Amino acid sequence: MSTEPPFADPEAEEGESAAAQARAGLRVRLGALFGRDDPVLGVLVASTLVATLGRGLSMSLTVLYLAIVAELTPGEIAIASTIAAIGGICASYAGGWLADRVSARRLMVVLVIVDAFALCAYVFVGDLVLAIVVGLIVFTAGSGAHTAQAAIIARAFAGPTRIHARAVLRTVTNIGIAIGSGGAAVVLVLDTPEAYRTAFVVAGVLSLGSAFVLARLPARVDAGYGRSAEAESLAPVRGRNPWRDPRYLAFAGLSAIFGIQFTVLDYGVPLWIEHETEAPRVMVSVLFILNTVIVTAFTVMLSRGTENPRKAGRVFGIAGVLMGGACAVYGLAAGAPLWVAIVALLIGGVAHAFAEVLSQGAGWGLAFELADPASAGAYQGLVGMGFGVLSAVGPPLLAITVLSLGLVGWIILGAMFLLSALGVLLIGRLAARTWSPA
Known part of the structure; x- marks a missing residue:
């Protein structure tokens, strides 16, 4: 005797099967994306x-x-x-x-x-x-x-x-x-x-x-994995000192300067909205949420291919253009009518968020590819140290530029971001001449 329901709808069953396959496919893709x-x-x-x-x-x-x-x-x-x-x-x-x-x-x-x-x-x-x-x-x-x-x-x-x-x-x-x-x-x-x-x-x-x-x-x-203790004691692997690598020092310094973009969002923009624009305070939260959504949604996608120093440099250059534009647009919100200020802040926030995504992806590629693999920790530590120093410098820098000079200060800040990004672009192009894929 057949166990099939008397009024089964083949098309409905096919539709449910397709939906189940789609859900399973999504789980597989998400699992692969997040390292399952x-x-x-x-x-x-x-x-x-x-x-x-x-x-x-x-x-x-x-x-x-x-x-x-x-x-x-x-x-x-x-x-x-x-x-x-x-x-x-x-x-x-x-x-x-x-x-x-x-x-x-x-x-x-x-x-x-x-x-x-x-x-x-x-x-x-x-x-x-x-x-x-x-x-x-x-x-x-x-x-x-x-x-x-x-x-x-x-x-x-x-x-x-x-x-x-x-x-x-x-x-x-x-x-x-x-x-x-x-x-x-x-x-x-x-x-x-x-x-x-x-x-x-x-x-x-x-x-x-x-x-x-x-x-x-x-x-x-771990470092030295696969080498015996005896081999390690006879010929320990010690890579290059990053403090004696001029190219990496230049990259770490320029990328740290660009890292002041985080201080702009955390410190500069909230004070700018509060004291210099007609925009409501809630715009601070709106911009933070907007930034989080864009960074979460696009980081994996837009970081692809940045292991190539030439592409990484080009992507960093694009981030510099976006960040320079974001600074100029932020500055235009001062003294503008309410709706103009809100639109300017939103446009600046979007450009700023994509500048963050692109600069981070490109920065990771260069930080890894320009480093000596035998001193991976020291090289990555130097980059982290540079960001820490500039994080401390960021608030007073913003105080003497955008918070004191207004639009002119924003333009100066934007030029700083653009020039630092162009410096990274040049480093990427020069590094690409001797780079080979891993």
Whole structure:
């Protein structure tokens, strides 16, 4: 006897089957995109997502916690933040240097565990000294772990797969921070000391969870993998010192200058909207959301092919043009009618977001391809150190340009971005003459 329903619709069944196949195909594509079939990328994606959930939660609350719960003054918070940032700058290079000499995966696990306990330690902060100590540990451990991760990526992947891995991790980072920031909103609504302290404990637990995930990384991500201890002792692999590589120093400096674009969005644009335009304050949130959506949606796509130095240089040049244009458009919002200011800010925000996507993808390609593979950690640490230094320089630079000179200041800033990008373009073209695909 047939078990088929008496009124089965063959066309409906075919439609359901096609939909099921489409869903399965989407799952396969997403799984491949986020490293389900790669043991290294899969571990890094999972650990990054868990860690950035906590990072989004703690980042959004740290300053308010220090001000409201720890009762520090704005000046004391600035002192603690500056000292922590200096520690992070030093740890960027130190983490990479160590990753070339000891197990990068074990180093990263240890640093993430230290970061986890330091985040939990915020619940004990009630004065300036503890704020400095805890903040310094958090920034130092986080910066060192980030550089160790870059060294792992440099060794575990090659060519386009390396850029793809970095782009995927950047996308996952944005997603995790966005979700974590949403959790911070709940804490802000509750607005109690207990809610703030609970948030830091949760962030610490998430960071600790990411360390357990990282422990699953295979040994091949470490420097010297495959060489016997005897061979390593007789002829240790020590690559070139990045401080003696003029081309890489020039690239690191120029890309760090361009990295001030992040300070523009975090610091310059909010103050510009508040003091110089007719646009409502909500535009600050709108621009942040717009930036997050564009970076999340286009980073993987637009970073393809940037392992080729010539293409990477060209892409960085395009980013310079977009960033220069974004600065000019931001400047035009001052004194303009409400609707003109809003449109100008939106156009500037879109150009700025795509400049970020393109410059990051191109920067990853050059940072990896121009580096000596035997000193991958030190080279990536130098790049991270440059970004840290310019992050500290960014706010005063914006204060003496855009916030003091208005449109003229924006034009000066835009010219700086354009010139630094053209410098990277030239480095990419020169490097392409001797480059060969991995």
